[in-house]
Amino acid sequence: MLKYLLEKEFKQIKRDSFLPRIIFLLPILQLVILPFAANFEMRNINLSIVDNDHSVLSQQLREKVLSSGYFNLVDVSAKYDEALTSIESNKADIILEIPFRFEERLGREGGAEVLIAANSVNGTKGGMGSSYLSSILMDFNQEKGLSPAAGQMGGIRVTNLFNPHLNYKIYMVPGIMAFLLTIIGGFLSALNIVSEKEKGTIEQINVTPVPKALFLLSKLIPFWVIGLFLLTIGALVAWLVYGLIPVGHLGIIYLFAAVYLMAFTGFGLAISSISSSQQQAMFTAFFFFIIFLLLSGLFTPISSMPEWAQALTRFNPVRYLVEVMRMVYLKGSSLADMSGHFAIICLFAVFFNVLAVLSYRKNS
C-alpha cells in the first residue's frame, strides 16, 4: 500500500509549480547570503578622536588606529565635549582622547593614559569597538618599545582552536545548514496534510482502510529524501563557496540529519493534522520556528543567555543539530563524542511522530 501512496506523493511534488524551485533555491540563497549578513565582526565603527597633544606620536597613534580597517574617522575635535556631541547625534560610536603632553609623558614617565569612551546603545558595537581599540593600543605600546602594560599582563597569548582566524562565516555555515533542514522538514510538511484538507482529497483517503501511521509515513519519506538531498547541496555550497569541508566524518552528519529530518517532519505533520487551514498551519509553524531559532545558539551563544533561557534550549531540537554540525565541521567530533546528542535527537523524532499519529484523525 505504501508503494502507491509514495508514488502519489512524489508525482505531486514533481508537478507542484513551487516546491521543486524552493528546494533548489533555498539552500543556495541561505548559504550564500546569510553568512555574510549574519556576520558579527564589527567594521565601520565611527570614531571621534580628541587629540590634545598634537605631537608626532599622537599622529602615529591616529594612523595606527585608522589603518586597522575597523574604524572610520568621523571627526577630530579639540575638546572632549565636542566629541561627545557627535556621539549624542549618533555620528560617532567611540571617542579616543589623547591627553596633553602624551608624547612627553610617555618618554619621561614611561606611560600615559588615553581615554576610550564608547556609545553602548548598540552594546555589541560599543563593546567590540573598545576592545579592538585597546588591543590596537597594546600593539602600539609594544611597537614603541614602551610596553609596560603588556609586560604587566604576564604575556597572555590567546590561541583560537578549531577556527584559528575566528572567521565568522565558517562558524555560521554549518549552523545554517542545520536550520535549512529544520525549515524543509518542518515547514513543507506542515503545509502538506492541511492542503489535502482544504482541497477535500483527505476525505477520500479517510474513508479507505489506510492505517494512519502508514499514510503519515508516505508523507514523511518524501520530505526526508528531499531534506537529505538538500543537505548534499548545502555541503557542496559550503565546499565550493567557503572551502569548508567537515573535519569530522561526513557520514556522521548524514546520520544525524536523517534522524533530525524525521523529527521535524513529524513536527510539521503534527501541526498540519491539527490545523484546519494552511494559514493556521503556517502561523503555528512560524510561532515555534522563531522560538526554536532564537534559542538554538545559531546567532547568539547559548552560554551567554540567562540561565532560564539556557534551560529552555534543552527542549529545542534545533540547538542539538546546530551544535552537532559545528562540532563535526569545525572540531571533527566523532559519534562517540556526541552520543548524548544522538540519543536526544532520536527521542525528539519518536516524540514528534507519535504526536503526529495521535493528532491525525480519520474520523471526527
Added chain:
Amino acid sequence: MNVIETEQLTKRFGTFTAVDHISFSVGEGEIFGFLGANGAGKTTAMRMLCGLSTPTSGSGKVAGFDIYKETELIKRHIGYMSQKFSLYGDLKVWENIRLYGGIYGLPEKRLKEKTDELLRVLDLEHERNTLVDALPLGWKQKLSFSVAVIHEPRIVFLDEPTGGVDPVTRRQFWELIYQAAQRGITVFVTTHYMDEAEYCNRVSIMVDGKIEALDSPAALKKTFKADNMNDVFRALARNAKRGE
C-alpha cells in the same frame, strides 16, 4: 439480509442536533435513496455510516461492523463518493485509479486490467493521461464513482453524485449505478433530483434531522396521494424549519 442497520442514531454539534434519532435498515443489493432538503442532515448521517464521524448516541452497523468501534473494518467493505470532488486533481486519470486500487490491495496485475476496463467502460481511454483537474465535471463524477467501487465493496455511499451534472451524463451515471447494483453492490445514494428518486428501490425522506417517511416510491406516492415523488417531497419538506 441487512447491510446497514441503525437504531436511534444521533449526532449533535453543540446544541444543534444534525441527525435526530434515526432508525432504518438497508437490505443487501438494494438501491436506497436518502432524500432530504439542504441541511436536513443527510451528509452527516452518511458520514457516520462511513466511519468518518463518530455518532453522539444510538447504534448502528454497516456490513456487520459496529460504527463506533469497527470503523476501520467498515472502511474495507464500503466505497464512498463525497459531495465535493475529492480525487487528486494533480494526478492523471490512470494514476488516481492506480492509487485507490493499490490502497484497497488490488494486486499489480489486476490493477492494470482494472484500469483498462474502467477506462473502457467510462469511455475515457483517450483521457488516460489527462490530469483529473482538466476533466469536465460530469466525467470527474463518473470517474469518482468508478474509483469508489474499484474494490467491489459491499456497499457504496454516494453523496449527491449528480449535483450540477447535465441530464445526459446523469442518465449515464445511473446506468453505472445499476450495473454496480447488478453485481450485488448495495447503493446508498442522496439526491435532490426527484426523477432519480424514482429509480431507487426504497427511499427515505429526512426533514430537520428526522426520517419522516421511508418506503418504495410507489408506496410513498400512494400514501401521500401524489402523482410523483416531487409532490411527495414537497408535502413533507414544506414543514421543514431548517434550510438554506
